[in-house]
Amino acid sequence: MSERKYAYYPGCPSGTTAMEQDMSMKVVFEKLGIELEEIEDWNCCGAAEVEDPEIVYALNARNLAIAEKQGLNIVTPCSICYYNLERSNIALKGDEELRARVRSIDASLAYNGGVEVKHVLDVLVNDIGVEELSSKVAKKVEAKVAPYYGCYIGRPPETAFDDPDAPGLMDRLIELTGGEVVPYNYTKTKCCGGPLMMTRQDIAFEMARKVLEEAKNAGADCIALACPLCGMMLDAKQPDIEEAFGIEIGMPVLYITQLLGLALGIDSGKLGLDKNIVDTKSIIGKVV
Amino acid sequence: MIKTWELEPNFKYEIMKEPGGEHLTSCFQCSTCTLGCPLTEIIPGYNPRKIIQMSLLGMRKEVLSNPDLWVCLICQTCTARCPQDVRIADLLGAIRRIAEREEEAGRLKIDSVRPRFDKAFMHQLEKYGRLYDFGLAKEYYTGREGSFFKGMMAMSKDYKEFGMRLFKKGKMGPKALFPEKVKDREVMKKIFEQMGAGKK
Numbered sequence: 001m002s003e004r005k006y007a008y009y010p011g012c013p014s015g016t017t018a019m020e021q022d023m024s025m026k027v028v029f030e031k032l033g034i035e036l037e038e039i040e041d042w043n044c045c046g047a048a049e050v051e052d053p054e055i056v057y058a059l060n061a062r063n064l065a066i067a068e069k070q071g072l073n074i075v076t077p078c079s080i081c082y083y084n085l086e087r088s089n090i091a092l093k094g095d096e097e098l099r100a101r102v103r104s105i106d107a108s109l110a111y112n113g114g115v116e117v118k119h120v121l122d123v124l125v126n127d128i129g130v131e132e133l134s135s136k137v138a139k140k141v142e143a144k145v146a147p148y149y150g151c152y153i154g155r156p157p158e159t160a161f162d163d164p165d166a167p168g169l170m171d172r173l174i175e176l177t178g179g180e181v182v183p184y185n186y187t188k189t190k191c192c193g194g195p196l197m198m199t200r201q202d203i204a205f206e207m208a209r210k211v212l213e214e215a216k217n218a219g220a221d222c223i224a225l226a227c228p229l230c231g232m233m234l235d236a237k238q239p240d241i242e243e244a245f246g247i248e249i250g251m252p253v254l255y256i257t258q259l260l261g262l263a264l265g266i267d268s269g270k271l272g273l274d275k276n277i278v279d280t281k282s283i284i285g286k287v288v
Numbered sequence: 289m290i291k292t293w294e295l296e297p298n299f300k301y302e303i304m305k306e307p308g309g310e311h312l313t314s315c316f317q318c319s320t321c322t323l324g325c326p327l328t329e330i331i332p333g334y335n336p337r338k339i340i341q342m343s344l345l346g347m348r349k350e351v352l353s354n355p356d357l358w359v360c361l362i363c364q365t366c367t368a369r370c371p372q373d374v375r376i377a378d379l380l381g382a383i384r385r386i387a388e389r390e391e392e393a394g395r396l397k398i399d400s401v402r403p404r405f406d407k408a409f410m411h412q413l414e415k416y417g418r419l420y421d422f423g424l425a426k427e428y429y430t431g432r433e434g435s436f437f438k439g440m441m442a443m444s445k446d447y448k449e450f451g452m453r454l455f456k457k458g459k460m461g462p463k464a465l466f467p468e469k470v471k472d473r474e475v476m477k478k479i480f481e482q483m484g485a486g487k488k
Contacts, residue, residue: 047419050409052484055483155367191363275459
């Protein structure tokens with residue numbers, strides 16, 4: 001596919017907890033010669049907290065309508081934003097009455113169904129393709145990597161873009177960076193616990209601990225992932241999890257665009273690798 | 289034992305009217321949802337299949353006051369594996385919203401802080417159009433602890449180290465300290481006022 005420009009939906013954590021995801025996404029796409037035009041004045045997708053689907057559809061009708069005016073398909077690096085944007089897209093495209101109802105709230109919510117929504121993993125592997133990416137690889141990242149997919153990449157079925165039980169898109173990217181994918185079958189598609197972090201931290205930490213420990217037991221040098229909530233749980237909360245359970249993990253957690261960026265020869269500072277909470281120097285040291 | 293004379297057989301229709309709850313009666317009780325649920329490894333007895341059967345039977349009071357409603361991670365594993373397309377993750381969300389309305393009407397006491405958190409989150413969206421972490425934490429902790437002072441004490445206990453960690457990495461700049469606002473905030477307000485169950 002020769003799409004060379006996308007409407008970029010950064011998501012709320014892009015300026016704060018997941019700034020390294022935003023930074024790496026932008027420099028990687030620049031390096032690949034693909035333009036990202038931010039959705040102008042985008043609003044929050046509703047995350048996991050807005051539970052009423054109809055409110056989610058209306059919130060995202062606005063984002064979709066702006067992208068439609070920009071004449072571009074959407075790419076987002078966040079799995080939850082992707083899920084909310086895409087399920088809204090499906091609901092609005094398939095239901096004229098819903099579109100009319102949303103439009104009647106405000107003219108800015110008038111969406112005609114002309115946009116595709118994609119997650120960054122889908123764009124990298126399926127739009128750009130492994131072949132083109134491989135041709136641009138300048139360095140090898142000789143690390144053992146645990147690919148953590150989490151929830152909304154392979155589920156639920158109508159928005160999924162990878163296998164629910166044995167996803168492989170991130171594996172393909174890790175392989176082309178020169179990394180080794182470690183066996184990581186038990187927790188790679190399990191939830192990180194993120195949605196319960198503020199209301200049932202005990203359960204959230206238990207979930208995240210399993211994900212981290214399986215990666216460690218598999219001999220991984222780092223975890224790669226593609227969602228800021230997973231990043232928050234596994235990276236930013238990792239010291240708290242270690243303390244809560246009296247364990248040592250010390251597992252660097254990289255956004256997949258950071259890992260890919262290293263292989264494309266991009267400077268680690270530009271990829272925000274000094275922003276990850278668990279030190280990533282050991283991974284930068286494996287770039288050859 | 290089920291008290292048959294206390295059952296509310298219309299409960300299933302109440303759920304099916306709620307967005308997300310439409311597929312409830314497709315369930316044939318195979319238990320695939322429970323077998324795949326990651327929470328069952330952590331909470332013994334956690335059983336979404338049972339919540340569905342109780343809903344079908346009309347055990348309204350027991351379902352709406354079930355604390356297990358509030359720990360679902362919405363990870364969608366159940367939905368992905370369900371052979372009957374019951375859409376369990378969305379279904380539990382529909383039941384949660386009925387419970388929240390019952391609490392707002394003073395007919396139910398929910399033993400979970402999650403509704404409070406979700407509402408505080410939505411208030412940020414209504415006000416700013418984007419998530420404002422500090423505003424969310426302030427509203428959530430203040431409400432949970434009963435006063436601004438106690439709320440700030442609890443927040444600082446939970447988040448002091450975490451906050452410092454983010455600060456040291458430059459992740460607590462102006463974008464974290466002040467709300468990022470969308471330009472058209474009036475439309476956010478209108479969405480929350482006019483959309484959602486019961487507002488057709």
